[in-house]
């Protein structure tokens with residue numbers, strides 16, 4: 628993304644997603660403004676990843692409307708839809724790196740779209756991105772299988788930001804990282820939003836990370852947005868479930 632450019636807006640209206648008889652997203656209404664950092668929280672299996680994958684078009688929705696920059700994706704011509712979605716970068720939960728390619732090719736894959744381009748320049752670009760996520764230049768020439776889980780996560784993050792997207796989705800970016808490395812990632816995400824105006828949507832169970840990176844927080848529960856508010860209101864949400872979630876308190880007899 629070029630300096631001064633702004634992120635895109637995202638709007639979900641009445642979005643519904645089912646898998647057979649299972650209703651995962653019942654009726655999701657959610658707006659994210661350009662240059663805003665939204666953190667999505669919620670119990671395991673509540674549909675947070677499904678929601679992001681629906682916006683990306685990886686999963687088709689069963690009802691409702693998804694708009695990117697005000698454009699209804701379902702109604703837009705295919706080429707426009709692809710262009711809009713190409714402006715979104717994604718950090719998948721598992722990293723999803725290509726094991727057969729060295730790290731630098733993984734990072735620059737979206738830039739070259741698999742075609743061979745100036746290898747030296749691409750390698751240098753990868754090294755620059757590795758530095759941003761706190762990894763040494765030497766990592767560029769290793770295979771993903773030679774890295775720890777936390778290093779793989781940071782390589783995946785470098786790949787997500789390589790094409791300078793206007794909107795970035797982060798699915799559990801700090802899971803599996805020690806607190807110092809997690810802080811590097813939190814700073815990076817916050818910097819993308821504050822300095823470059825990128826729109827960020829982050830799924831996390833890490834409440835310390837949520838407090839660091841969010842402008843606003845949305846809680847997903849029972850297929851709907853159960854609560855949303857400013858990150859500063861998280862501690863005093865006035866919502867019993869949010870309060871228990873944030874402080875990690877189960878009710879007597881509550882199962883997993």
Ligand SMILES: Nc1ncnc2c1ncn2[C@@H]1O[C@H](COP(=O)(O)OP(=O)(O)OP(=O)(O)O)[C@@H](O)[C@H]1O
Nearest residue numbers: 646651669670671672673674675676677678720830
């Ligand atoms: N492709 C799929 N086919 C069938 N069911 C699916 C598919 N993808 C997700 N699900 C189901 O949808 C539900 C929500 O999954 P999702 O991965 O969005 O949860 P999540 O909120 O991101 O959970 P976690 O915090 O544990 O990562 C789960 O019950 C899951 O089994």
